[in-house]
Amino acid sequence: MLALVETGNALLAPLHAPADRDWRAAAAEVRAGFQPGDLIVAAPAWADPLLRLHLGDLIPVSVAGRLDDARFGRIWEIAQRGARAPETKNSRATQVSHHGTLTLRLYQRPAARVSFDFVAEWSQAAVSRVAPGGQVSLCSRLPDRFECSGLPAQSVKPELLEIDTTAHLALATPPAGQSTTVVEFDRVPLGRELAVGAGLHNVWLRKAGKGTVSLRVLVEGRELGRIEAGSMSGWTLRKFDTSALAGQSVGVRFEITVDDPNSRTLGFAAEARS
Amino acid sequence: MASSVEIGPATRRRWARPWMVPLLLAVATSGWLLAVEGRQGLARDEAQYFRAGERYWGWFEALGEAVRAGRPGSAFSRATVDTYWGDNHEHPPLMKTLYGLSWRLFHRCDCAGPKRGLHPIAVHGKHRTLPLFSRESTAFRFPAILLAGFGVALVYGFARRFVGAWAAAGAAVLSVAQPHYFFHAQLSCFDAPIAVLALLVALAYWKSLRSPRWGILCGVFYGFALATKHNAWLIPCFLLVHYLWMRRGDFRCLLPPRVPLAFVSMAALGPIVLFALWPWLWHSPVARTREWMQRHVQHEHYNFEYLGRNWNQPPSPTQTGRWLLRATFPFVSTAFTVPATTLALAAAGAVVLARRRRKNAGSEEPSLVDSEPPEPGARASWLRPGADVDLAPGMFFAVQILGPLGILALPSTPIFGGVKHFLTAMPFLAMVAGVGLAWVARQAASLVHPSRLRRALPAALVVLLCLPAVAETQRSHPDGLGHYNLLAGGFAGGASLGMNRQFWGYSVLPLLPWIEAHRPPSNRVYWHDVLHDAVIMYARDGRLPVGIGDVGVGESLVAQADLGVVILEKHFAVYEYLHWEAYQTTRPAQVYAHEGVPFAVVYQRGAPPPRQEPLPP
Numbered sequence: 001m002l003a004l005v006e007t008g009n010a011l012l013a014p015l016h017a018p019a020d021r022d023w024r025a026a027a028a029e030v031r032a033g034f035q036p037g038d039l040i041v042a043a044p045a046w047a048d049p050l051l052r053l054h055l056g057d058l059i060p061v062s063v064a065g066r067l068d069d070a071r072f073g074r075i076w077e078i079a080q081r082g083a084r085a086p087e088t089k090n091s092r093a094t095q096v097s098h099h100g101t102l103t104l105r106l107y108q109r110p111a112a113r114v115s116f117d118f119v120a121e122w123s124q125a126a127v128s129r130v131a132p133g134g135q136v137s138l139c140s141r142l143p144d145r146f147e148c149s150g151l152p153a154q155s156v157k158p159e160l161l162e163i164d165t166t167a168h169l170a171l172a173t174p175p176a177g178q179s180t181t182v183v184e185f186d187r188v189p190l191g192r193e194l195a196v197g198a199g200l201h202n203v204w205l206r207k208a209g210k211g212t213v214s215l216r217v218l219v220e221g222r223e224l225g226r227i228e229a230g231s232m233s234g235w236t237l238r239k240f241d242t243s244a245l246a247g248q249s250v251g252v253r254f255e256i257t258v259d260d261p262n263s264r265t266l267g268f269a270a271e272a273r274s
Numbered sequence: 275m276a277s278s279v280e281i282g283p284a285t286r287r288r289w290a291r292p293w294m295v296p297l298l299l300a301v302a303t304s305g306w307l308l309a310v311e312g313r314q315g316l317a318r319d320e321a322q323y324f325r326a327g328e329r330y331w332g333w334f335e336a337l338g339e340a341v342r343a344g345r346p347g348s349a350f351s352r353a354t355v356d357t358y359w360g361d362n363h364e365h366p367p368l369m370k371t372l373y374g375l376s377w378r379l380f381h382r383c384d385c386a387g388p389k390r391g392l393h394p395i396a397v398h399g400k401h402r403t404l405p406l407f408s409r410e411s412t413a414f415r416f417p418a419i420l421l422a423g424f425g426v427a428l429v430y431g432f433a434r435r436f437v438g439a440w441a442a443a444g445a446a447v448l449s450v451a452q453p454h455y456f457f458h459a460q461l462s463c464f465d466a467p468i469a470v471l472a473l474l475v476a477l478a479y480w481k482s483l484r485s486p487r488w489g490i491l492c493g494v495f496y497g498f499a500l501a502t503k504h505n506a507w508l509i510p511c512f513l514l515v516h517y518l519w520m521r522r523g524d525f526r527c528l529l530p531p532r533v534p535l536a537f538v539s540m541a542a543l544g545p546i547v548l549f550a551l552w553p554w555l556w557h558s559p560v561a562r563t564r565e566w567m568q569r570h571v572q573h574e575h576y577n578f579e580y581l582g583r584n585w586n587q588p589p590s591p592t593q594t595g596r597w598l599l600r601a602t603f604p605f606v607s608t609a610f611t612v613p614a615t616t617l618a619l620a621a622a623g624a625v626v627l628a629r630r631r632r633k634n635a636g637s638e639e640p641s642l643v644d645s646e647p648p649e650p651g652a653r654a655s656w657l658r659p660g661a662d663v664d665l666a667p668g669m670f671f672a673v674q675i676l677g678p679l680g681i682l683a684l685p686s687t688p689i690f691g692g693v694k695h696f697l698t699a700m701p702f703l704a705m706v707a708g709v710g711l712a713w714v715a716r717q718a719a720s721l722v723h724p725s726r727l728r729r730a731l732p733a734a735l736v737v738l739l740c741l742p743a744v745a746e747t748q749r750s751h752p753d754g755l756g757h758y759n760l761l762a763g764g765f766a767g768g769a770s771l772g773m774n775r776q777f778w779g780y781s782v783l784p785l786l787p788w789i790e791a792h793r794p795p796s797n798r799v800y801w802h803d804v805l806h807d808a809v810i811m812y813a814r815d816g817r818l819p820v821g822i823g824d825v826g827v828g829e830s831l832v833a834q835a836d837l838g839v840v841i842l843e844k845h846f847a848v849y850e851y852l853h854w855e856a857y858q859t860t861r862p863a864q865v866y867a868h869e870g871v872p873f874a875v876v877y878q879r880g881a882p883p884p885r886q887e888p889l890p891p
Contacts, residue, residue, distance in 0.1 A: 006759075007742040017871075046872065049850075057861055159855075167851045
């Protein structure tokens, strides 16, 4: 019986794979209903290259490298084999259609309103290095980055990073030995929460280095919390409650320290949301 | 007059010849592999072995020239030897030498034209060859394919010592009808060859337990294994476990077992054969042997996807969960990659073998052929160390299967990943499946009464029970590395489980026609994990134009190219993102997918967004 089932499966299973015409039909429906700001995802995630082959022009780098999915009110999900994308887990589909073995669902939900995107507004920051003795040296602001210690390799800049083998548009921050790297924003219009994501960039660096990078988040000089990033910690997302300061413009400071800076580049992104 | 065709006694005698069935199995296997290998792209490592094999052949050319010049000794000088044999010296030379020799004999030469500069050794003119193969890469692969066929014949021959002819034939088919094994059997690499040679050494050892002639051959074969791949180091360890188990009665009598001839032979002849076959060792045997061993003992950890994680560092002792998870890898991979019917048959065979030892001699398991019972009154000696005892086939198979898997499960073993690293277990697994097949046939025969049907039953069962493995293997081609079995859910199931999809950059092959058609005017192409040697061989094979660009390897070079390939492995995600940034698009220009699972993508700078079809496998 097992032999018959396995033989039958070997012969028939290839026919259940989504055909190109299925992808084309699903993509055509997405295009017909697409609105600026929509998110398009594949389920399972391994189908993402095929999704981007058909709809990649609607998935800019900034969307592919998002902090998370909270700011997207409409999510198109092209799914197969009964899978669900993690972005749609707590949402209900308002529109469902089938294209061969693909299922297209549109999810609509209240989107988080982002009052300040720290990566997009990177040039508003002040970046400095604080030595263990308290000596502060400012990093130079250049058109595309902050350069610290006059070394291009020691730049803080917005960049598409690979963190935990996923894409994240983040502020790339190589931590400095004994010093603390400080990225500080004045007058940030806060909402009800401050979402911060962080992790270590680049699979080869994660393999080569051993140090743990610590990201300390402070608002108006008060610590909200920390994120520790090591080689295996992946992309850590923390949401800090800032409802007490909602509607106010305050200073937000990120302090980055490391126990061993060899082969470490921290990437972090943050959004103030209401 | 009967309407059926009677098989005459002469025909029956021909079939009864012991070499006929294994020969047919070998020819069929090699034929199957040759028929399909052209659809399987060139693997990263084999591209290096093409180069090294051709260089090694270059030494033989140099030797011929030196002999003609009356100075044969010059070919043996350290400088000359190192010029040719220094290439890829981290691996021993036997298979690479055969690959180079096969290439020289069997390729169709258009070497004197524009492709002359693509060779690693000087080409002085058109080669005179027996042009069996239109692609040079096939000529390189030919010895591995022949050896795979020989391996299948060996499985049959070995299995016949335990089961009948039909079950042994089934075991032979199941040994190659495994998607991952089948993938490796086509390549001019070492993984399938070392599996065959490990089997050959094991067979010689098994026969040496009753025959001194095989004890000597065991050492010679072991030398061939050593000259094939460093997995050979472990072969005596597994055999020793079996030997001590087989002679456990000696310990009960407080007599240490004798050191058998097979081990003496392996210790003495193995290194001699290795040394004779490996000119790179000739001038510094001790230092270079140490260098070779240290290279593999201190191997770096590879990146490898397993259960959704990218593994590239050993977990620390405090990370118990990760330690345990990593230890499961070879066992879970086996459970998910070997066809399910084969696994079920192997489970049945394991039960048969386990029960066998609990029975006394008078009630031998009827589905097993016991061709080697202890000889009455025989006395063991170092020349015939198994003469007086049961040979314990159950333990023999257990160590041959669990040994290679267990080594990979150890936390101290570098992370390699891939079934290929314990491929040596697979022929033995197939033989145990053959035992299971014999048991199933016997059970089924007891349910069938007409004698004519009963006679046809073993053949019918072998066909029925081998069919899923053959169908799965055919389905998996040319992406056997990404194939997972019925239990895992096939290609898509394996991808959803977060199992490794591929390695070695072979999967670019279906994209080559598109890449050639869309070659950028700048000729700047980023090939990612497709090694430059592979790009060269694609050009020599006529599958890429001579002179196709290659900007080289490295993250910084992605932005310098106008067309870039990315092989989709979990740890290679960074290369896709580099293309997104460099080309300012997340949209690939082409995707190669198998059963809807992507394997490789191509990005094109400034490409309009055309409607592209994903390429079928």
